Amino acid sequence: MAEPDVFAARPAPSEAEAAPDVSVVVTTYNEAATIEELYRRTVAVLEHEGTPFELIFVDDGSADTTFAQLERIHATDPRVRVVRFKRNFGQHPAMHAGLSRARSDIVVTMDGDLQNAPEDIPRLIAAVEGGADVASGRRARRHDSWGRTLPSKLINAMLRRFTKVDISDFGCAFNAYRRDAVEPMLGSIGRQKFTKALVLSGGASVAEVDVAHAPRHGSSRYSPLRLTRLALHVLAGFWPQPIQWAGTILGILCTVLATGLGAYAVWWWVDHGNFPGPLLGGVAVLFVLGIQGFVLALVGEYLGRIQREVEGRPLYAIEQELGAGSSAGDPNTMLQIPSNLVETAATVERTSADARARERGVQR
Numbered sequence: 001m002a003e004p005d006v007f008a009a010r011p012a013p014s015e016a017e018a019a020p021d022v023s024v025v026v027t028t029y030n031e032a033a034t035i036e037e038l039y040r041r042t043v044a045v046l047e048h049e050g051t052p053f054e055l056i057f058v059d060d061g062s063a064d065t066t067f068a069q070l071e072r073i074h075a076t077d078p079r080v081r082v083v084r085f086k087r088n089f090g091q092h093p094a095m096h097a098g099l100s101r102a103r104s105d106i107v108v109t110m111d112g113d114l115q116n117a118p119e120d121i122p123r124l125i126a127a128v129e130g131g132a133d134v135a136s137g138r139r140a141r142r143h144d145s146w147g148r149t150l151p152s153k154l155i156n157a158m159l160r161r162f163t164k165v166d167i168s169d170f171g172c173a174f175n176a177y178r179r180d181a182v183e184p185m186l187g188s189i190g191r192q193k194f195t196k197a198l199v200l201s202g203g204a205s206v207a208e209v210d211v212a213h214a215p216r217h218g219s220s221r222y223s224p225l226r227l228t229r230l231a232l233h234v235l236a237g238f239w240p241q242p243i244q245w246a247g248t249i250l251g252i253l254c255t256v257l258a259t260g261l262g263a264y265a266v267w268w269w270v271d272h273g274n275f276p277g278p279l280l281g282g283v284a285v286l287f288v289l290g291i292q293g294f295v296l297a298l299v300g301e302y303l304g305r306i307q308r309e310v311e312g313r314p315l316y317a318i319e320q321e322l323g324a325g326s327s328a329g330d331p332n333t334m335l336q337i338p339s340n341l342v343e344t345a346a347t348v349e350r351t352s353a354d355a356r357a358r359e360r361g362v363q364r
Helices: 035-049 066-076 091-099 118-129 146-163 179-185 195-201 224-238 242-272 277-311 339-363
Strands: 022-028 053-059 080-085 106-111 134-139 175-178 206-211 318-322
Touching: 022 035, 022 091, 022 118, 035 053, 035 066, 035 118, 053 066, 053 091, 066 080, 066 318, 080 091, 091 106, 091 195, 106 118, 106 179, 118 134, 118 175, 118 206, 134 195, 146 195, 175 179, 179 195, 242 277
Parallel strands: 022 053, 022 106, 053 080, 134 206
Antiparallel strands: 080 318, 106 175, 134 175
């Protein structure tokens, strides 16, 4: 039997066509080596299941031919939508761009590097259809170096503690979400990393699904420095009052250390008659400075967040968008603003109007 041509032209959907059953959001950055295979395998799986779907690729400012390939795919398959950023803004803003444009009640998210197998998509969908708000992908056998998996385990442990959600793999981007669970968090997704942890922190139910994991093509983009910054982001984003906790821990450690060093100094002085003060004093100072450096890094994370909020910078800037006409003005893809914020804005406007009216009355 001849293999179906997945690049054969398909008729464009009519405007009155109902929203698909599943939206698959794929974030990409310099994935020219894998993008066509990812498309073929994803389409083959979903067509085999008979599931009406749409594919939303978000190109996070790739410098290779990723977008050119996506343009060609979109030209032959109108079910494919493409968003291209003007530059690299990061995985989580790209995730927001895809989620905010998804039209389906079930949304699957995945990276474009093919470390996750598209053949596992039906299992994630089945978990959501079975009643879970989130089907959490769990990489049963990770093909990453210890330098990548060890920090990941630490971050997972922190997120389990802070979110009170007992799952094993917060870092896996291969998940399925019920639309109703994602919409309340759209205002924070992108500004806050770990989309899955954010959605689950809102009380969404979760079911873990084991998914395959393949070695990455090329080196990982998560350097030790980036992983450290990611850990700081977790502390600042999910740990309530971390500055107070860090200060408390710092005080306890310094007190215990000072007490221990003092006792040791007395013993050494009595036993040897010669206390090595400069050496031990230097060790104590370096230890305290190390902890203070961590606290300052955490403060820097907070200050960076405050700066971004004050400046009001957008999450991302879109250079080009292909498919579904445009997301602008479509109520199914627009970010949902919580009703309490709308009411607050209306109250502020009414208060301002009353103040202006009183001022005009005084002037008269």
